[in-house]
Amino acid sequence: MAGTAHLHGSQAPAHHDVPANPAVPADATGRAHLLTSVLAQARSEGRAALVGYLPAGFPTVEGGIAACTALLESGCDVVEVGLPHSDPVLDGPVIQTADDIALRGGVRIADVLRTVREAHAATGAPVLVMTYWNPVDRYGPERFAAELAAAGGAGCILPDLPVEESDAWRKSAEHHGLATVFVVAPSSRDARLAKITAAGSGFVYAASLMGVTGTRESVGREAADLVARTRAVTDLPVCVGLGVSTRAQAAQVADFADGVIVGSAFVKALLAHPDDADAGLAAVRALATDLAEGVRGS
Template identity: 70%
Template structure:
């Protein structure tokens, strides 16, 4: 029921009259076990879904905060096996949907069918692939469908209406709408382009639209929840862990921030 769990979760939050909260943290940061505990902390504090980042040596779409965390994870020796263990342990402990967010190159080098099979075996619900072109995605999508995994594509405000329609038609689970142009990172306000992009997507797909990149606090989460089906938060959570070398303090900070974000999506502003 890998993909079904994701679909049911998004349907349940919509039925409850709110957006889903999706948290992101890279695997292996600050350690493999510490990363598992951190992801569990966000779910226990109110996140509905988590994305486990697969650290990459050339994260061209990520800002300095996530790049720093990825570098620490890679220097700590994190491997794809650790990413899959992270998925397995987090899902087993919480029963909530767990996706992997990865650049395409590591998945391709590992073997797309093998990765899909092992991700499904670990209880994963799907994969977010921000740099995989839709036109080149058919082989992966076949493997994902075979193993009941969602394939989530990322769209940006610069996408044409035709690109939005083609991307949404190829994807499953939800569409990841980038709130802004550029790399990941916290922002002081929500860009109007995010709401415009969400409206454009709703005109071409019935898939849920989850908005990410830039959300940093409960107020911004509430604002995005007013027009999106899901609010994705990554950099603000990673920054919280980077702020201390004490893992217990870091998790406590994650719990406080996630609780504020969870409250925000539950008090969505129209």
Template identity: 65%
Template sequence: MTTSVAFEKARAEGRAALVGYLPAGYPSVDGSIEAIRAMVEAGVDVVEVGLPYSDPLIDGPVIQTAVDAALRAGTTTKDVLRVVEAVAATGAPAVVMSYWNPLDRYGAAAFARDLAAAGGSGVITPDLTPDADDTWIPAAREHGLDTVFLVAPSSTEERIAMTTAACRGFVYATSVMGVTGTREQVGDAAAGLVARTKATTQLPVAVGLGVSNAAQAAEIAAYADGVVVGSAFVRRLLEAPDPAAGVTAVAELAADLAGGVRTR
């Protein structure tokens, strides 16, 4: 399934899509596959597979801790592709979330080719704006991959239009100015940003950063096409006494959030 189909399906059901993030390689490569499978079975519509990076500059402490552990355990870009393959086999679309340097190092064209071969749907690039680099978009287009770029509350109208024109699949709207991590409240800026973004594109707009519970998911589902949850899932794994308990906790949260995106 592609991300577009997943968003259309949710729209047809009169709800927002639930997008869940987990990094590949935590608590182990196989452990991350298990946790993601459980997330999908419990109601996550689109999976973001995090590619661990040594300098994750828009991630807060929760995701930093998990990706540090994944890197120390030796997780490679090939492992990330293996996780993508396993997720794609569940039928849920898998997009990779990656900082630019690991993809640059792998080679934009080679990564696009290998990700497509693994059944991946696209890539979210948190530190690559469409105007930063000439190599990624052509490589992704050639292999039919979604290019998901971020818009922020500080983005000008001109930049939002430039960004959404380069997006395929969906647009990622960051709800607040800040790094990843759960927050008590998702900023008022999010609704305004979604409206400004929708004024420029027909693509679905998903909102991320700070969402951790069903009530917040429901609040965002009222105005956005998708709700992205990352740190809250990762925290379930970090706080679990053992990997099996982590998988259970992830599934419980996914079920709870799946209820949230259906309340609007």
């Protein structure tokens, strides 16, 4: 998902309401501390973290769980689980296609939370949800935060939630031990960067290019400048996304960022094998391994 802060108009609601509120343990807390620890460990090793993204329910709910787990087993330090949306205006055509497949398959918020729960349980790694605000608002921010924490989630990335309207969500997230990751873009002025990063936690998602998500032949010279400007106003790790799809690009971004975020390239790897789940998993494992070697300089 892209991070142009001005694109926060009302979104078409996603079709994943669940009829019942599952029991949430009273002592359920999220894993924001785990996210912080993993990013700090990567920094202590003198490298950037590798953050992978895949939508829940793609190509199926079970297949999505397997794919997210495969990313974490093959070199990704963190995984973002996308909550598919019926009008993903900030996403490029690759992720739009995956979202459409997931929605046509009947994915629901319960499936997104299950994906978080099972990927985290299988690996012990931090798992976040990346979502537009509308589905969370409809579901109930407190309910969503409580259930995400109960699933072992580390936090939530909300690219279209304006900081000025985020107080209620951030209070719920903090109460349940979840990080709230905001997105900054090259168009963000320094004063805006300071305001956004002061409200966020976990890390800052720096969109390396203006526009929608998707792989690019070049990650763009704007990215390094955005990271430098963001670091000038916050001590949070700065992770760069949008456009990274190769080992060389991952190594390039790792030279100046705290984390490298890859999404569309993983989705493409699965889309390339629509009728062979094993081949799709092998493809994402191979790509994750290659990208991990890139961020590690090996």
